[in-house]
Amino acid sequence: MTTVNQGDPLRADMNRPRETAVVPGHITGFFSAHPAARAAAVGSRGAGVTLSTGVTVTVSPTDAATVLTLNDESVAIGAVTDVLDALGVRARVAMATDLPVGAGFGVSGAAALGTAIAANAAADCGRSENELVRIAHEADVECGTGLGDVVAQARGGVPIRVEPGAPGYGSLDGIPASPRVEYVSFGPLSTADVLAGDTDRLSAAGVHALDRVTDDPRLETFMSASRAFAERADLLAPSVEAAIDAVSAAGGSAAMAMLGQTVFALETGLSDAGYDPDVCRAHPSGARLLPDDSITDESIPVR
Secondary structure, three states: OOOOOOOOOOEOOOOOOOEEEEEEEEEEEEEEEEOOOOOOOOEEEEEEEEEEEEEEEEEEEOOOOOEEEEOOEEOOOHHHHHHHHHHOEOEEEEEEEOOOOOOOOOHHHHHHHHHHHHHHHHOOOOOOHHHHHHHHHHHHHHOOOOOOHHHHHHHOOOEEEEEOOOOOOOEEEEOOOOOEEEEEEOOOOOHHHHHHOOOHHHHHHHHHHHHHHHHOOOHHHHHHHHHHHHHHOOOOOHHHHHHHHHHHHOOOOEEEOEOOOEEEEEOOHHHHOOOOOEEEEEOOOOOEEEOHHHOOOOOOOOO
16 A cells, blocks of 8 residues: 655645545446546446445545555555545545455445545545546556446446546446346456456457447346357356356346456346345445435445
8 A cells, every 4th residue: 555755745634524425336237448648538438337335435634644444454455545645635544335345346446436525525625526536537547446437436327438538538328227236246356457458359349239238228238238248258257157147047137247256137137046146226326425414324325
């Protein structure tokens, strides 16, 4: 983990209250990778679904060294420290999630975006929403942990990433739906390793899938295109393929979360196939700052 030096000209106002942001998880069904000279313009085109199960991020400015925790354990998340450096904030950052890490749920992007939103409020940085999304997107891209999670998590719903990049570069659309989502995870898959390899075949499959969904923006098409993408990109592990086939045999539709050994289905697909999945819904609104009196409100899904 990168920490800041005591002599750096950083904001640290211990008189300000801590601030908490909540960011939905994000499952990508398919994508194509698009490099660029500027990190803000780097990104992916594709589609996915944001999740009511997400990541809460509480930022407390401090005069001491930056400290990060995830579920009460000390961690090093490069995208989070990069966000703090970009904002000029030294802080204690406490993150919490029930999502598996490294399994295709956009936890790194959520941590970066939540940190940007909460640090901006806690340290009175005066940045706009688009600036904060750009900072978090750049950090996730430069750390090799994501290409499009941040912009999708800022939007919520079932986002379609029509053009790659942060606000000012990319553009988004969406499928107007709020489905129940089930998922089972069989383990992590390194996003950095996949993105560091030859992505030509993957991107070609992603472009084809996006064409299908933009021509017919319905959940059924999204799920079908997502499954076909994983097959064409040759990303299916045996356990993932077996679960997808089981859902299909039970009359449902499932796909692989990018990038992780995770299977997701809409409505009761995995339950009908005999699995014991985790269950949530598509998140309706995207990332947001929580007012102090709502942090413990049980009506708001914060884990």
